[in-house]
Amino acid sequence: MKITISEVLKGCTPGRMQSAGYMQVIPLISDMVDDRFGPFGKLLTSTSHYGTLCFENRSDSPTIFPLGAGVLTKQHAQNHASGRAKLMRANSEDSIDDAACIQESQGGTIGSGEHTMTILPYSIRNDAFEIKDQKEFGKLWPAIQEFNRSVGVRTMAHLEYYLEEFEKTLDEFIGQFEIVPNQVGAIIILNGQVAGIERAPNYEFWKELWKPLIRECYGSASLAFNKTGVKVSPPLGRMPVNDHKVKDLDSLEEQLNRADDYEWATVKDLIANFITQPFKVKQEEKDSTSGLCVETLTDGQFTGQIVRDSSFIMYASLMPDKNARFNTAANFSI
Amino acid sequence: MVNLPKVIEKKFVVTKGVDKILESSMSLFGTDMNRATHYNTIEDIQLSRAKVHNALFSLDRSLYGCIACLPGTTDTTKMFSVSRLLAAQWNEDDKPILTVDHERKIIDHLVSTLPPNRMLNLFNSFSTTKINNARMRKTVLPFILNSSSLEWWSVKYRKKLKNVLIHCWGKRMASVIEKILWKTNKTEKEFSILNQNITKYLVTSNTALVQECIAFVFEALEPTRYVAPLFKKYYNARHDFKEAEGLPKEVIEGIRTTFHPKVDKAETLKVAEKSMTVKEKRLVQNQAKKSDVKVEWDPIKQPLVELFVYGFKMGFDSKVKGAINSKATVAAKTLPFNYKYIGILCDDSFSMSGSSDQKLKALAINYATCKMLQQFGSKTITSCVSDRTFNITNKPAGGTNLAKPFVSLLKHNPDAIFIVSDGYENAPEGRFNEVLKIAKDKLKIDIPIYHFNPVIAAESKTAAKKLSDDIVVTPVTNPEKMGLGLIKTLISTDPKSGILELFNLVLPKLEKTKQLYARKAIGR
Numbered sequence: 015m016k017i018t019i020s021e022v023l024k025g026c027t028p029g030r031m032q033s034a035g036y037m038q039v040i041p042l043i044s045d046m047v048d049d050r051f052g053p054f055g056k057l058l059t060s061t062s063h064y065g066t067l068c069f070e071n072r073s074d075s076p077t078i079f080p081l082g083a084g085v086l087t088k089q090h091a092q093n094h095a096s097g098r099a100k101l102m103r104a105n106s107e108d109s110i111d112d113a114a115c116i117q118e119s120q121g122g123t124i125g126s127g128e129h130t131m132t133i134l135p136y137s138i139r140n141d142a143f144e145i146k147d148q149k150e151f152g153k154l155w156p157a158i159q160e161f162n163r164s165v166g167v168r169t170m171a172h173l174e175y176y177l178e179e180f181e182k183t184l185d186e187f188i189g190q191f192e193i194v195p196n197q198v199g200a201i202i203i204l205n206g207q208v209a210g211i212e213r214a215p216n217y218e219f220w221k222e223l224w225k226p227l228i229r230e231c232y233g234s235a236s237l238a239f240n241k242t243g244v245k246v247s248p249p250l251g252r253m254p255v256n257d258h259k260v261k262d263l264d265s266l267e268e269q270l271n272r273a274d275d276y277e278w279a280t281v282k283d284l285i286a287n288f289i290t291q292p293f294k295v296k297q298e299e300k301d302s303t304s305g306l307c308v309e310t311l312t313d314g315q316f317t318g319q320i321v322r323d324s325s326f327i328m329y330a331s332l333m334p335d336k337n338a339r340f341n342t343a344a345n346f347s348i
Numbered sequence: 349m350v351n352l353p354k355v356i357e358k359k360f361v362v363t364k365g366v367d368k369i370l371e372s373s374m375s376l377f378g379t380d381m382n383r384a385t386h387y388n389t390i391e392d393i394q395l396s397r398a399k400v401h402n403a404l405f406s407l408d409r410s411l412y413g414c415i416a417c418l419p420g421t422t423d424t425t426k427m428f429s430v431s432r433l434l435a436a437q438w439n440e441d442d443k444p445i446l447t448v449d450h451e452r453k454i455i456d457h458l459v460s461t462l463p464p465n466r467m468l469n470l471f472n473s474f475s476t477t478k479i480n481n482a483r484m485r486k487t488v489l490p491f492i493l494n495s496s497s498l499e500w501w502s503v504k505y506r507k508k509l510k511n512v513l514i515h516c517w518g519k520r521m522a523s524v525i526e527k528i529l530w531k532t533n534k535t536e537k538e539f540s541i542l543n544q545n546i547t548k549y550l551v552t553s554n555t556a557l558v559q560e561c562i563a564f565v566f567e568a569l570e571p572t573r574y575v576a577p578l579f580k581k582y583y584n585a586r587h588d589f590k591e592a593e594g595l596p597k598e599v600i601e602g603i604r605t606t607f608h609p610k611v612d613k614a615e616t617l618k619v620a621e622k623s624m625t626v627k628e629k630r631l632v633q634n635q636a637k638k639s640d641v642k643v644e645w646d647p648i649k650q651p652l653v654e655l656f657v658y659g660f661k662m663g664f665d666s667k668v669k670g671a672i673n674s675k676a677t678v679a680a681k682t683l684p685f686n687y688k689y690i691g692i693l694c695d696d697s698f699s700m701s702g703s704s705d706q707k708l709k710a711l712a713i714n715y716a717t718c719k720m721l722q723q724f725g726s727k728t729i730t731s732c733v734s735d736r737t738f739n740i741t742n743k744p745a746g747g748t749n750l751a752k753p754f755v756s757l758l759k760h761n762p763d764a765i766f767i768v769s770d771g772y773e774n775a776p777e778g779r780f781n782e783v784l785k786i787a788k789d790k791l792k793i794d795i796p797i798y799h800f801n802p803v804i805a806a807e808s809k810t811a812a813k814k815l816s817d818d819i820v821v822t823p824v825t826n827p828e829k830m831g832l833g834l835i836k837t838l839i840s841t842d843p844k845s846g847i848l849e850l851f852n853l854v855l856p857k858l859e860k861t862k863q864l865y866a867r868k869a870i871g872r
Contacts, residue, residue: 033774034776182389185388185389191747192746255786263758266787267759
């Protein structure tokens, strides 16, 4: 199978774009859902050693531990996260031994249970993915310290400082975006650039992923952008209604549609630039019984991981490839 | 009585910042349900509440009390306001706009409009909030001891009542009273103690029954000595479950699980049916359906919003739909508007799902408000932000696109437009305000536009999120009681007449508040 963004988004149609502040979310809607997959929040997670995340799936359905997911616990134990997606077969136990600690000065291993899940802040998730194969439990500490510094919280490798400090801001942030019926994913645009492409196997999985992904991961990117103090009016990618051409209600409606269409067309152009470029694929793991596998995609404009079987991609988490040509291009503007 | 117009002018209209305090407090008072929302945690809401209440109280405690008395304030607001008024000593030097007698009536009015469980929760909270003064006792004891439902309360809220009475009397005195009630022959001194702590608060109540209720609450008598029917049933039901008929449902269930564990749970519903309130009957419909027991209830006696909450869970049968229509029609008659043709823009987007502890409540308020507005005027047109046709069975879905349906409504040339939305817009954010400004400034469309907001947003300075600075936002929790919201709208357009109208609305209500006890006999 030749993997392209177009293949990743196969079976999806874009929903109406949602826009607030500097972020836009294009919902991906699909009737082609994969109901085989159950919720990941029901996974029992623990750590056996520093850097080893253990999972137990007691459900009769397989599930996916999402890329960049972290486990937060109130136990006296070190919170952990992983830069890779993990496929969990039904009624199985497994582990990741290259996970990372996200709580520098906290000791102790996590006892097995249903713990709160987060998705790492945007910049940290990208770093975590890049060094996902390194077996060094302190590997994310520099990235967390840098991130905490950039958003103005205590410069220590404690992710919870960010989550606690910005709890209210992040709640407000996610309140601005809404899940639409049959949504299974989203294209996220930040300040006129595609910041991520996310796809889940089904609506229920997406509903579970929505809050940690939009609130904690992409919310951090919006937060960091706002901290830069760069003011753009109107925000890039946002087209105001042209009041000069409004004479009556019909023309107001026309201009309103034009503004919406223009925004949509420019976003479509932006996405069209890269949807057919093929990725270089590296298989990370494969379940021989179901044929499901986890693969890492690189060398396109984007990089990330997918979960697929022989015919269909049911999970994807892609972020811009730092080295790609597209990202060196100028920001989108009208 | 002071010269209200003059005092209002002097105290409120010319003072800077009053408009903002009034706006934020009235927004909060109409929406505060002490629960987390889709957007805010309970801690945010508590913080926001304390700030808003303090600001208004500092402005004038009479105005504070009167706003809390407006129809449409939530029970949480009433409870918090009573605590605030009782906690702060009356001080003439502050020159409150009304008198101490008015304040007493305000407190009585607020307490008397609370349902019994919340009233007792409020009284119970005084021990944790450390409100322990004569004014508190003179509020709490008469309300409890003069209640015609004291026997019922004693069974249903036994522990709560005990705590409240202990807080009022103090541990030592409560223990003394308990011992006196146990005695068959009481001395003169003991009668005097009972008189000081119980009898002097009674107006028309049966003293013997009140004392028996207190004895029951404190478990001061042997079971065989009770003569009140409910107390006898309470003890007899331990041996014969059928004797429980007439007791509160929770108590029956408690007796079943403790003394008759072999009796099927469905029996509780059968035995309790006669004594259940309409609300309880509505709430057990799901359980009754599962247990194949029929519990009849009358939807018309339930609040409009609760009928929607019920409908989302159990479905809208013809009885519920009929009740919704007739209640919405009655509620529409109370609206002080005079439009013939109105446009309604209903927000049925995903954020209307509410938080996990009040699921779909925001949508229920939205739909109830829309239904009420649909009964208003001779012609209405309703559009939804989700692009669906308005239907009360639609669950929240999709983004919030207000601008397009707003323009569509304008094209129908209505006399006014009512937007019922939580104020969070994302398709895109700010588009509605853009379109509104063009319609007003460029097309000179100048019809009244109202924004009813069902969600408390603690992060917003005005407590209920606005769609535009050009539209006054009116918070709604109960569309059947819009007094608060409408006075708020009046104040924002004309502060002086709005505040005057507020006093004109509240003061007659205070005069009508039933005086539960002989004030003169116990003094202030």
